[in-house]
Amino acid sequence: xxxxxxxxxxxxxxxxxxxxxxxxxxxxxxxxxxxxxxxxxxxxxxxxxxxxxxxxxxxxxxxxxxxxxxxxxxxxxxxxxxxxxxxxxxxxxxxxxxxxxxxxxxxxxxxxxxxxxxxxxxxxxxxxxxxxxxxxxxxxxxxxxxxxxxxxxxxxxxxxxxxxxxxxxxxxxxxxxxxxxxxxxxxxxxxxxxxxxxxxxxxxxxxxxxxxxxxxxxxxxxxxxxxxxxxxxxxxxxxxxxxxxxxxxxxxxxxxxxxxxxxxxxxxxxxxxxxxxxxxxxxxxxxxxxxxxxxxxxxxx
Numbered sequence: 650x651x652x653x654x655x656x657x658x659x660x661x662x663x664x665x666x667x668x669x670x671x672x673x674x675x676x677x678x679x680x681x682x683x684x685x686x687x688x689x690x691x692x693x694x695x696x697x698x699x700x701x702x703x704x705x706x707x708x709x710x711x712x713x714x715x716x717x718x719x720x721x722x723x724x725x726x727x728x729x730x731x732x733x734x735x736x737x738x739x740x741x742x743x744x745x746x747x748x749x750x751x752x753x754x755x756x757x758x759x760x761x762x763x764x765x766x767x768x769x770x771x772x773x774x775x776x777x778x779x780x781x782x783x784x785x786x787x788x789x790x791x792x793x794x795x796x797x798x799x800x801x802x803x804x805x806x807x808x809x810x811x812x813x814x815x816x817x818x819x820x821x822x823x824x825x826x827x828x829x830x831x832x833x834x835x836x837x838x839x840x841x842x843x844x845x846x847x848x849x850x851x852x853x854x855x856x857x858x859x860x861x862x863x864x865x866x867x868x869x870x871x872x873x874x875x876x877x878x879x880x881x882x883x884x885x886x887x888x889x890x891x892x893x894x895x896x897x898x899x900x901x902x903x904x905x906x907x908x909x910x911x912x913x914x915x916x917x918x919x920x921x922x923x924x925x926x927x928x929x930x931x932x933x934x935x936x937x938x939x940x941x942x943x944x945x946x947x948x949x950x
Contacts, residue, residue, distance in 0.1 A: 651713065658717040659823040661725040663816040668754035670812055671729035672771055675755060677808065677824070678722045679769040679776035682800035686780040688715035690797065693783035694790050704787060707838060711831060718824065725820060726766035730758060788839060788848035795835040802828035850889035857891060870898040 677683050691712030698705040757767050768776045782793040802825060809821045842848045851857075857865075868883055875898070877883065883896035908925025912918030 651716075657721050657724060658714070659721060659820055660816070661721045661728065661820050663725065663729050664814050666731045667729050667812070667814065667817075668758075670814070670817065671726045671758065671766075672755040673808060673811060674722060674726055674729070674771075675766065675769055675773075676771035676804055677801070678719060678726070678766055679774075680771065680804065681777075681780045682797055682804060683770065683776070684715055684718040684722060684801075685768060685776050687794070687797055687801065688712060688719055689778065690781040690783060690794070691715060693781060694787075694794075697783055697785050698787070699785070704838070704842075707834075711834070714827070718827070721820060721824075723766035725817065726758070727764065729817075730754065730764045786848075786852050788842055788852040791835045791839045791842065792852075795832055795839070798828050798831045798835065802832065850887075851891075866892045866895055867897040867900070868894060869900050870896060871900070 679685050691708050695705055695708035695712050698708060755767070755769075755771075755773055757769065757773060758765065761767055767773075770776070782790060782797075784790055805821055805824050805828060809818060809825065812818060812821075843850070848854055866887070868877070870877060878896045878898060882894060885894055886892075887894050905926060910926065911922065911924035912920050
């Protein structure tokens with residue numbers, strides 16, 4: 650159950666309207682690392698968490714906080730759009746949509762949202778649920794969370810330097826602080842997962858015996874630069890305590906040519922033999938096999 654309190658987490662009052670900045674601020678709402686993303690990411694992580702207790706409570710606490718961040722930003726966008734486009738530019742351009750564009754405003758803020766925020770980024774791209782990470786593995790998820798907070802804080806810092814409005818800056822100072830504590834929180838939670846014996850360094854903590862042991866230690870040097878070999882990661886015990894990292898310069902390819910088998914004639918791919926390698930069972934004989942449409946027809950019949 651969620652309850653809504655009619656007060657913002659922090660004040661969201663600009664000193665003056667600014668339609669162009671309202672469009673920029675959309676990135677912190679509906680961008681890939683915006684507040685909608687972390688809100689839904691943490692909610693689904695919490696709902697999918699199979700352990701009752703401190704970790705699930707932590708996830709749901711911060712998920713609920715992030716809902717409030719979306720509300721703050723949406724409120725700020727609406728207030729930045731006050732009087733726009735009508736009072737600001739419509740005297741010169743009578744069409745509201747054109748006025749919005751001329752004023753630097755996202756037209757959808759006027760046309761779709763009636764002068765408010767939309768669930769989209771600063772380029773107008775709609776928010777996408779594919780942005781979120783909620784795997785059920787807490788170590789993998791918490792690392793994704795720390796990265797999301799880092800990207801969000803980076804974008805907030807950039808936007809902080811794009812405005813001189815004291816009211817906007819005050820809200821962003823609050824957002825910066827919350828991104829700071831959330832990064833530290835997820836990093837601390839990762840440490841606690843390991844201290845509690847629930848996870849180790851590598852996620853998932855399984856299949857070490859089954860993986861190809863020959864390739865579990867080498868860092869492949871595949872670029873023209875050679876400086877990577879001088880990094881501490883290139884020759885040291887691995888953080889997982891199971892492997893010994895070493896740098897392999899200019900490794901040789903381990904597979905055959907990257908050639909596909911001849912195309913099915915009924916798919917009309919351009920082809921002039923000889924064909925490439927087929928599946929592991931041998932070279933393809935596409936001309937002798939039924940086409941894709943034939944297979945579908947057989948199934949339907």
